[in-house]
Amino acid sequence: MSEYKPKLVCFSCKFSWGYLTDEETISSTTENWVPVICTGKIDATHMLDAFRSGADGVLILGCPEGDCHYQDGNYEAKKRVHLIRRLLESVGIEGERIRIELSLDPEGTRIPDLVEEMRNELARLGPPKSILAAEEAPQETARARGGK
Amino acid sequence: MTKPKVAICWLGGCGGCDEAVVDINEVLLRVAAAVDLVLWPVALDYKYESVKAMKKDEIVLSVVNGHVRNSEQQEIAELLREKSQLVLAFGACACLGGTPGLANLATKQDIFDWVYRDAPTVVNPNGHYPQAVSRVNGKELTLPELHGRVYALDDVIDVDYYLPGCPPPAYSIMYALSAVLENKLPPKGSTLAPHRALCDSCKRNQSKPDRMSIREIKRIHEVEADPDACFLTQGIICLGPATRDGCGEACMNINMPCRGCFGPVEGVEDGGAKFISTMASILDAESNEEVAGIIDQFIDPVGYLYRFSLPAAMLQKRRARNRVDTKEV
Incomplete structure (x- = not known):
């Protein structure tokens, strides 16, 4: 299993994370880093889309509690994360594959560290094992391929 | 003038969608007078063989309800697709997989084990499980093969229109049928229901x-x-x-x-x-x-x-x- 490299998507709010650093600098060290304006903008659809697209985990970095520029976007994101966890667990995927951290880091120096930390945690968990059979659509029958 | 040919067919459905078609009451008589129903297994005695003998696109509209779980349902879906100008996914199962789609929370093996071995009402001392192919008295018997999971209709064939609901209500069925017969259809891929919540x-x-x-x-x-x-x-x-x-x-x-x-x-x-x-x-x-x-x-x-x-x-x-x-x- 030493070959297994977990894929992680990291969303972070521009108001608290890395706004003093050039985005390209952070992007160059952190794969799949998606800066957004307010974590409240991250819909549950985006979180599930990350998993659908092959992510093994999702990390969301939002503003400190009580410090959202738009009043409560970080709380909204936190509640969504809790609900998504519950949903993931009900199909056999570990809830800790989605995490939210509400804190402040204007230079963004902690972003690669937090991503690495979570990636190590995901490596320990191994690939997600959903009970939903991820089976491709069935092959066309011989008839549809032009046979009888 | 020949009447347009229409097929109504169920795949993995409970029959509720067919019942919903019957529920359009007297309008059904007008529909029956306006179209030539070439297949409707629930209500009429027509054979798949007669559909197989048709030319490509000979059927104007196929109304298909139910999900796709086995090779027989898949084959019928593909047959109707080949012979039809339009395919309407009818009801929640055809559009989205429906309630039977919750079976995807269990594997095919789990389902077989429960149904043929573990359920408290099952007596199966020899552990017989249904097989897609078996030989009895020198003859080969076949059953449809169960797929690994439940599929919506558009996972298997190209679908032109969607009419959701469990089952779709009578007025939306009439709207859909008249839209086809009067050629007043929205763009391909549309769901024939309001856009709002x-x-x-x-x-x-x-x-x-x-x-x-x-x-x-x-x-x-x-x-x-x-x-x-x-x-x-x-x-x-x-x-x-x-x-x-x-x-x-x-x-x-x-x-x-x-x-x-x-x-x-x-x-x-x-x-x-x-x-x-x-x-x-x-x-x-x-x-x-x-x-x-x-x-x-x-x-x-x-x-x-x-x-x-x-x-x-x-x-x-x-x-x-x-x-x-x-x-x-």
Whole structure:
């Protein structure tokens, strides 16, 4: 299993994370880093889309509690994360594959560290094992391929 | 003048969709007079062989209900696709996989073990399981092969139009049939139902406070629900905000919350995910403990959020092939 490299998507709010650093600098060290304006903008659809697209985990970095520029976007994101966890667990995927951290880091120096930390945690968990059979659509029958 | 040929067929369905067609009452007689029904296994004695003998595109419209779970259903779906100009996915199962799609929470092996070995009413001392091919007295007998999971119709064949519902209500069936017969169809891939959410037409919407907030989640059988108040304000999960309108509020009218049989609203792929965002916004909790305390009361989230749509859910599609979503117009 030493070959297994977990894929992680990291969303972070521009108001608290890395706004003093050039985005390209952070992007160059952190794969799949998606800066957004307010974590409240991250819909549950985006979180599930990350998993659908092959992510093994999702990390969301939002503003400190009580410090959202738009009043409560970080709380909204936190509640969504809790609900998504519950949903993931009900199909056999570990809830800790989605995490939210509400804190402040204007230079963004902690972003690669937090991503690495979570990636190590995901490596320990191994690939997600959903009970939903991820089976491709069935092959066309011989008839549809032009046979009888 | 020859009448246009129409086929009505069920795949993995309960028969409710066929019953819904019968429920258009006298209009059905007018439909029957206007079209040539070439296949309707529930009601008429026509054979698949006669469909096989037809030319490509000879059937104007195939109304297909039910999901695809086995090789026979798949073959019929492909046959009708080949012979039809238009295919209408009819009902929640054909559009989204339907309630039987919850079977995807178990593997094919789990299902066989329960049905043929472990269920308390089963007596099967020799451990016989059905086989796709078996030999009896020197003769080969075949059964359809069960697929690994439940599929929506458009996972298997190209679908032109969608009419959701469990089952679709009579007026929407008449609308769909007349749109085809009068050639007044919207663009291919459209869902023949309103674009807005159920809440937009729900009478209970008037009772909603400016800021909705809930501190506990209740299940409908645990409480006596106020028949006039919004279910969500009562803490009862109602999928109305994330579900397409057009059902005629059949559940609301008997004091049952929406369970999502009309699928997601226009432009939304995963109704369950959208409902999670809605629900998060009305949970009145701040600390992790408070949030977790409320969410712990949410029993069976996958069953609630994807009761009719699990095979079409994003979680189901994980790393599966990237299907072009024809539902978005």
